[in-house]
Amino acid sequence: MSEDELLSRRRDPTAAIxxxxxxxxxxxxxxxxxxxxxDARSLERRGWGWTxxxxxxxxxxxxxxxxxxxxxPMLFVVSIWSIAHGIAIPALYARxxxxxxxxxxxxxxxxxxxxxxxxxxxxxxxxxxVGHEARELVAERGLLMERGELGVWLLGERxxxxxxxxxxxxxxxxxRIGDAADLxxxxxxxxxxxxxxxxxxxFATVANxxxxxxxxxxxxxxxxxxxxxxxxxxxxxxxx
Amino acid sequence: MSRxxxxxxxxxxxxxxxSAADREGYERASAAFARELDSGMIASATGPDGxxxxxxxxxxxxxxxxxxxxxxxx
Numbered sequence: 001m002s003e004d005e006l007l008s009r010r011r012d013p014t015a016a017i018x019x020x021x022x023x024x025x026x027x028x029x030x031x032x033x034x035x036x037x038x039d040a041r042s043l044e045r046r047g048w049g050w051t052x053x054x055x056x057x058x059x060x061x062x063x064x065x066x067x068x069x070x071x072x073p074m075l076f077v078v079s080i081w082s083i084a085h086g087i088a089i090p091a092l093y094a095r096x097x098x099x100x101x102x103x104x105x106x107x108x109x110x111x112x113x114x115x116x117x118x119x120x121x122x123x124x125x126x127x128x129x130v131g132h133e134a135r136e137l138v139a140e141r142g143l144l145m146e147r148g149e150l151g152v153w154l155l156g157e158r159x160x161x162x163x164x165x166x167x168x169x170x171x172x173x174x175x176r177i178g179d180a181a182d183l184x185x186x187x188x189x190x191x192x193x194x195x196x197x198x199x200x201x202x203f204a205t206v207a208n209x210x211x212x213x214x215x216x217x218x219x220x221x222x223x224x225x226x227x228x229x230x231x232x233x234x235x236x237x238x239x240x
Numbered sequence: 241m242s243r244x245x246x247x248x249x250x251x252x253x254x255x256x257x258x259s260a261a262d263r264e265g266y267e268r269a270s271a272a273f274a275r276e277l278d279s280g281m282i283a284s285a286t287g288p289d290g291x292x293x294x295x296x297x298x299x300x301x302x303x304x305x306x307x308x309x310x311x312x313x314x
Contacts, residue, residue: 027282027294028310100314114249121251129286159314174314182249183309190247194284195311197292208313 026195026202037201040150043162043212047169050212054090061086090217097172097211098221101159103142104185106223109157114184122186129193141229144189145236148200152233155196157188160207163215167234170215175207244269244298246276246307260301273298273305281307 021030029037036042065079065086102108111119127135130144138144144155151164158180162171177183177191196203211218219230244256255276256269277283277296284306285295298305 024293028312031310031312114251118249118251122247125245125247125252129290131290175311176314178310178312180309183247184249184251187247187251190306191308191311194286194292194306194308197286197290198284198294203311206311206313210314 021202024199026199026206028195028206029199029202032206035205038150038204039201040164043150043164043171043204046209047165047171047212054093054213057089058086061089090213091221093211094213094217095221097213098218100172100174100210101143101154101156101161101222103156103223103226103229104138104189105142106156106226109142109185110180110188111157111185114182118184119186122184122190126186126190126193129190137229137232138189141226141232143226143229144193145229145233146193146196147236148196150200150204152236153196154229154233155189155192157185159210160192160196160203161218161230161233162204163230163233163237165237166240167215167237169212170218170230171209172211172218173204173207174210175203242269242300242302242305244273244305244307246281247309252306255307266298266300270298273307276307280310282310283307 021027029035038046061082065082068075068079068082105111114122126138126144130138130146134145142156143161146153146155151162154161154163158176160173160175162173163169164171175192177188180188180191183191215230215234219227222230242258243254245252245254255272256265258265258269273283283295283298284292285299285302286292286304286306288303295302295305
């Protein structure tokens with residue numbers, strides 16, 4: 001593939017349709033040909049990468065805090081300040097991950113901006129596409145649960161979470177509809193659901209991983225109403 | 241009865257309905273299907289088991305074909 005072709009695809013996503021990937025794969029993966037398709041092992045490695053990164057950015061703050069107290073106990077205030085930074089910086093990463101997923105009907109939801117009646121119609125179709133359990137969860141918590149090969153997914157009107165490792169770890173993915181301005185909120189979830197079902201690994205290839213870490217770290221930064229959805233996904237991930 | 245729908249600002253719009261025996265209806269649906277693909281939409285055939293598959297030609301015996309827009313990383 002020539003550089004011009006690649007640049008053209010980045011500028012115009014519809015250009016990808018002209019050069020389709022092999023059957024069974026998500027069409028949008030043609031827009032990111034340089035990315036590798038993830039599998040369970042590569043996600044595990046990326047997860048560990050995030051853990052190592054978290055330890056690497058926190059440890060110096062804790063080390064400085066300990067050193068200061070050892071050298072001069074009166075500097076404990078500075079030590080506390082350093083410890084606070086060691087805790088706050090990883091928390092900011094987790095917050096960013098949690099906020100990349102927008103729950104239907106939540107504070108940042110686009111629900112209510114669509115044409116009158118459109119949201120009901122979109123919700124009806126979404127309900128038709130999923131089973132009873134997922135339908136109830138999305139209606140009450142705004143996130144759609146979908147079991148996949150890589151783990152249990154939670155889809156928002158923008159963004160997705162992947163709960164894996166028996167519910168202990170959650171990855172946050174930034175993914176959206178290319179041109180969603182006029183779409184009802186529930187339709188946006190339907191878009192992501194269909195893409196996920198078409199090709200799960202392709203979906204994770206197109207989406208950008210914003211965060212990976214312990215599920216409890218994500219939970220504290222989620223909107224309260226959406227937190228039970230994560231708990232349900234963790235239960236589903238434990239059941240396998 | 242097979243159905244071709246497009247996810248859009250109204251929630252969704254039914255573009256065509258046809259049955260395996262209705263050749264004319266299928267031809268009309270195929271024409272609408274081709275127009276939507278040309279405009280950049282992606283067609284997804286949804287199965288009763290909750291699966292979805294990208295289709296590039298309209299299946300005669302499909303249940304529900306959903307036309308969606310492209311997704312992208314944030």
